[in-house]
Amino acid sequence: MFNGKIESMSEREMKALQLERLKWSIRHAYDNVLFYKNKYDEAGFHPDQFKSLDDMRRIPFFTKQDMRDGYPFGLFAVPLSKVVRVHSSSGTTGNVTVVGYTKNDIEVFSEIVARSLASYGVTNEDIIQNAYGYGLFTGGLGLHYGSEKLGALTVPVSGGNTPRQIMLIKDFGTTVLCSTPSYALNIADFLEVNMPDFDISSTRLRLGVFGAEPWTEAMRKEIEKRLKIDAYDIYGLSEVMGPGVSAECSEKSGLHVFEDHFYVEIIDPDTGEILPEGSRGEIVYTSLTKEAFPGIRYRSRDITRLYHDNCKCGRTLVKMEKVTGRSDDMLIIRGVNVFPSQIEAVLMEIEGTEPHYQIIVDRKGSMDDIEVMVEVNEKMFSDEIRVLNGLSKSITDKFRSSLGISAKITLVEPQSIPRSEGKAIRVVDKRNKNRED
Amino acid sequence: MNVTQLSAFVSNKPGHLQKVLKVLADENINIITLTIAETSDFGILRMIVNDPEKGNRALKENNITSSLTDVLALEINDTPGSLFAALEVFATMELNIEYMYAFTQKRNDKPVMIFRFQDIEKAKNALKGKGYNIVKKIDIVGENR
Numbered sequence: 001m002f003n004g005k006i007e008s009m010s011e012r013e014m015k016a017l018q019l020e021r022l023k024w025s026i027r028h029a030y031d032n033v034l035f036y037k038n039k040y041d042e043a044g045f046h047p048d049q050f051k052s053l054d055d056m057r058r059i060p061f062f063t064k065q066d067m068r069d070g071y072p073f074g075l076f077a078v079p080l081s082k083v084v085r086v087h088s089s090s091g092t093t094g095n096v097t098v099v100g101y102t103k104n105d106i107e108v109f110s111e112i113v114a115r116s117l118a119s120y121g122v123t124n125e126d127i128i129q130n131a132y133g134y135g136l137f138t139g140g141l142g143l144h145y146g147s148e149k150l151g152a153l154t155v156p157v158s159g160g161n162t163p164r165q166i167m168l169i170k171d172f173g174t175t176v177l178c179s180t181p182s183y184a185l186n187i188a189d190f191l192e193v194n195m196p197d198f199d200i201s202s203t204r205l206r207l208g209v210f211g212a213e214p215w216t217e218a219m220r221k222e223i224e225k226r227l228k229i230d231a232y233d234i235y236g237l238s239e240v241m242g243p244g245v246s247a248e249c250s251e252k253s254g255l256h257v258f259e260d261h262f263y264v265e266i267i268d269p270d271t272g273e274i275l276p277e278g279s280r281g282e283i284v285y286t287s288l289t290k291e292a293f294p295g296i297r298y299r300s301r302d303i304t305r306l307y308h309d310n311c312k313c314g315r316t317l318v319k320m321e322k323v324t325g326r327s328d329d330m331l332i333i334r335g336v337n338v339f340p341s342q343i344e345a346v347l348m349e350i351e352g353t354e355p356h357y358q359i360i361v362d363r364k365g366s367m368d369d370i371e372v373m374v375e376v377n378e379k380m381f382s383d384e385i386r387v388l389n390g391l392s393k394s395i396t397d398k399f400r401s402s403l404g405i406s407a408k409i410t411l412v413e414p415q416s417i418p419r420s421e422g423k424a425i426r427v428v429d430k431r432n433k434n435r436e437d
Numbered sequence: 438m439n440v441t442q443l444s445a446f447v448s449n450k451p452g453h454l455q456k457v458l459k460v461l462a463d464e465n466i467n468i469i470t471l472t473i474a475e476t477s478d479f480g481i482l483r484m485i486v487n488d489p490e491k492g493n494r495a496l497k498e499n500n501i502t503s504s505l506t507d508v509l510a511l512e513i514n515d516t517p518g519s520l521f522a523a524l525e526v527f528a529t530m531e532l533n534i535e536y537m538y539a540f541t542q543k544r545n546d547k548p549v550m551i552f553r554f555q556d557i558e559k560a561k562n563a564l565k566g567k568g569y570n571i572v573k574k575i576d577i578v579g580e581n582r
Binding site for chain 2: 193194376377378381382383384385386388389410411412413414415416
């Protein structure tokens with residue numbers, strides 16, 4: 001463990017630490033950010049009233065829209081002279097949002113990423129190839145500083161240029177690859193198509209750290225099989241910090257939340273009520289130590305479950321289930337709730353199909369119309385129309401039987417689905433283009 | 438050796454076929470004959486070229502999904518009823534033709550038809566002793582390959 005004292009602290013001690021830090025954090029936000037002061041005054045809440053964890057329910061939520069309204073620096077709690085870095089979301093669901101970090105915030109960020117890497121079994125002996133995009137996106141620099149904090153040799157290759165990625169894996173003896181899971185599959189595709197004689201197990205690559213987009217258990221198995229590595233999930237969101245808010249451990253079942261820096265609650269996304277431990281719902285984050293950009297009860301829209309399970313790895317930190325859907329991403333198609341991850345799972349089940357897909361939802365008259373574009377790879381391709389039509393049909397049938405939706409399947413050329421920062425754009429909802437939550 | 442057909446997946450949109458042809462042109466690949474099977478969304482471009490392996494590699498390097506398949510290339514007499522007679526051989530043996538198309542040029546003064554079967558060897562056996570000339574790969578790609 002990178003920080004054994006914190007990571008194996010008793011639940012009681014952790015609660016006490018969180019209470020103490022919450023008091024500071026809520027006051028810090030109220031005293032220094034006009035948004036919080038106005039909102040809390042209006043709701044009749046004052047930081048003085050915050051005495052126990054039970055009082056959390058009295059505090060209003062903080063949302064993505066609040067962040068958009070505060071663009072660019074309106075929600076910073078320190079003068080800009082104390083801010084040493086900003087990151088910005090790609091704005092895939094709407095307007096751009098900005099977050100800021102003080103020197104100390106960067107320290108914390110680096111530590112939680114270092115803890116994450118250590119929990120997968122990465123050490124300073126490893127050579128970490130960081131194929132997350134470097135830039136405004138938190139993934140690149142976040143992993144970079146965490147890797148350096150751990151003391152590992154860090155290769156800041158950034159995303160893209162697959163032939164170079166493979167060259168570096170071979171020449172540098174890379175042992176750990178960090179990227180989005182879809183980019184890892186891209187690398188596997190490239191190897192199969194262009195370097196069929198190359199044996200990836202002849203390299204030192206042993207482990208992958210993947211995040212920044214929801215991915216399924218089936219996708220983990222495929223990455224592990226094709227790249228001959230252990231694949232681990234790193235979770236985070238820029239609004240809260242970036243990658244490293246929670247991380248899997250050797251058990252690969254659930255992610256430990258670094259609770260000394262983030263207080264987590266599960267709420268009913270419709271009513272906002274706090275749900276008991278073990279219930280599935282929307283996870284809500286409160287920063288405990290952040291100076292530049294405090295976030296108090298941030299509604300993540302991520303759907304998951306929190307639980308304690310005496311984890312074999314020895315960490316006592318609360319665990320969250322792997323996030324496979326964001327309530328933002330949830331599509332309601334003709335009254336049926338569908339997560340892109342379910343669509344992905346169906347595609348994975350069908351022989352040879354990999355999840356390079358895009359879902360397009362549109363409204364024709366009063367009916368929702370769903371189209372799933374699937375990139376045709378080598379394994380799926382045939383010179384016979386009936387084979388390809390049969391593939392479309394089996395996907396259509398499977399969608400109907402397991403998801404209850406009828407979708408038009410369109411087979412498209414490789415690379416024709418747009419990708420941003422290595423993240424595939426999974427859903428295009430044309431029904432109401434200006435929808436904001 | 439059987440004649441090798443190069444196939445490529447092409448979206449049914451303006452400019453996409455041209456992109457495939459550009460890759461082949463840049464690699465100096467000559468197309469001897471081609472056909473397209475189309476659906477409303479995509480087409481399968483099937484080609485007999487002078488260097489199918491090189492063509493396949495070039496397409497893959499350019500992110501175009503492609504494959505190589507063995508096909509039966511058969512010389513048919515340029516007379517009424519000749520194609521009928523050849524198909525009779527396959528029908529009698531219950532060999533289903535997946536698809537077929539013709540060479541744009543005659544060879545030895547005879548038209549050449551390309552046939553795709555699930556099992557090419559069965560089709561070749563069916564033709565044995567019936568006086569048909571099956572075009573070999575070497576006849577198309579030359580000696581050096």
